[in-house]
Amino acid sequence: MAVSERGPRERMVFSAAQLIRRDGVASTGMREVAAQARAPRGSLQHYFPGGKEQLVNEAVGWAGRYAGNRVARFLAALPEPTPGGLFSEMVRQWTDEYGATGFAGGCPVAAATVDCAESSASTREAVAAAFAAWTGPVAGALVDMGVPRERAGALATLMISALEGAILVARAERDVRALTTVARELGPLLDAAVRQDG
Amino acid sequence: MAVSERGPRERMVFSAAQLIRRDGVASTGMREVAAQARAPRGSLQHYFPGGKEQLVNEAVGWAGRYAGNRVARFLAALPEPTPGGLFSEMVRQWTDEYGATGFAGGCPVAAATVDCAESSASTREAVAAAFAAWTGPVAGALVDMGVPRERAGALATLMISALEGAILVARAERDVRALTTVARELGPLLDAAVRQDG
DNA sequence: GCTCGACTATGACAGCGGTCATAGTAGTCG
DNA sequence: CGACTACTATGACCGCTGTCATAGTCGAGC
Secondary structure, eight states, X not given: OOTTSSOHHHHHHHXXXXXXXXXXXXXXXXXXXXXXXXXXXXXXXXXXXXXHXXXXXXXXXXXXXXXXXXXXXXXXXXXXXXXXXXXXXXXXXXXXXXXXXXXXXXXXXXXXXXXXXXXXXXXXHHHHHHHHHHHHHHHHHHHHTTOOHHHHHHHHHHHHHHHHHHHHHHHHHTSTHXXXXXXXXXXXXXXXXXXXXO | OOTTSSOHHHHHHHHHHHHHHHHOSTTOOHHXXXXXXXXXXXXXXXXXXXXXXXXXXXXXXXXXXXXXXXXXXXXXXXXSOOXXXXXXXXXXXXXXXXXXXXXXXXXXXXXHHHHHTTTOHXXXXXXXXXXXXXXXXXHHHHHHTTOOHHHHHHHHHHHHHHHHHXXXXXXXXXXXXXXXXXXXXXXXXXXXXXXXXX
16 A cells, blocks of 8 residues: 555556555546545646546556566565466465455456446557456466467466456455465466476 | 346346446446336336345346356256356357457446445345355256366356456457357366266 | 325436636746 | 746536435226
8 A cells, every 4th residue: 555656646546546446447536546646636637638537547557567567576486486376376465465454456457347348448458458468477477387388378368367257256255265266276277287398 | 138028127127237237337327227128217216215226236136146047058058068068158158249249248246346345235245145146056067967066166166257257358358269268278177077986 | 986006207406526727836947 | 037847726517326305197996
């Protein structure tokens, strides 16, 4: 929750992502974003002349980049990188949050997809780009671990799909069960995709 | 889109589910629901004295029951029921829709989770119940196919999580790729869970 | 024919949303 | 000092939303 980082513009984008992932896009007000970012309301139209749509799109883009960047950190944290280990780390980020601070928030990209996929073309594209910015590094990591290139993209999509779905179910149930379940069930499948020769 | 079924009350619940899965809960207006259901606006307060929250909860409940009931139909459509085959059918329902009518709608239960998990306790419970009404039949079907009871619940959760996530990604990308990918990758894993001893 | 209940029909209201208009401040350059 | 730019500060506007209040219709039952 370190909102005090960088300039007001970045704080607003960050706060928007936070509020969106908790309440959804439509229920998140511009005034609320400015307030939480401790930024002046007048700065909204100054930094985001494109209005709410622009702000949402940037928040989604930020979230996608953030998720992509986390992949490298997860890998660095693993003593011996394996696909299943990476997936466990991705899942653990969520179980940790839910255990520590409750089930208040989901994935902002998912929220934007649900709320804007049909109503805003530019946001839909931003969401697609965010998923791509996330899937790419995951697939790259799989290749580095020895997963055949043709299969890495598919497994990355599977990992992200299962994670997103499990986040939904976990929030609904207020229980991390779904998250731990997908990690446990998918781990062996992912590890088995590593090329055994060489 | 057979809106002309049953009484106006059911039509409104059904229309609410339709609109929610397309635009999200917050962006769906009560007047809009009544209009699409070709029901009088005055009937809203008559049939749903609990207001929008009640209507949303019933729509979510309806969706959960619908999903649960589909499981039996999917099984009946399979010449030889297998876990992977069931999952393929579940996925195919979505690829068919997206292929035929476009990527306008997602899962209403997911939409309600994203929009209401934190803001409305009753809706959150309705969503949890909907997931339960869906997971139950899936797990039961797996048991019938020979999956060990201890494992069936976990695999059902995995199936539904992967499907929900893939729906999100597919809508974002406007491409069924994610859906077909999870079906293909998960099929062997699911089939391998069938007890091989008679 | 009257009554009573179920349902329909509208109009009003209060609140909030995003956006615009306008004015103000601060700091910097020339 | 004046001017110009970056940013801040408010207030107003309009559209929309959920909800309420009130009145109307319609069909049984007796």
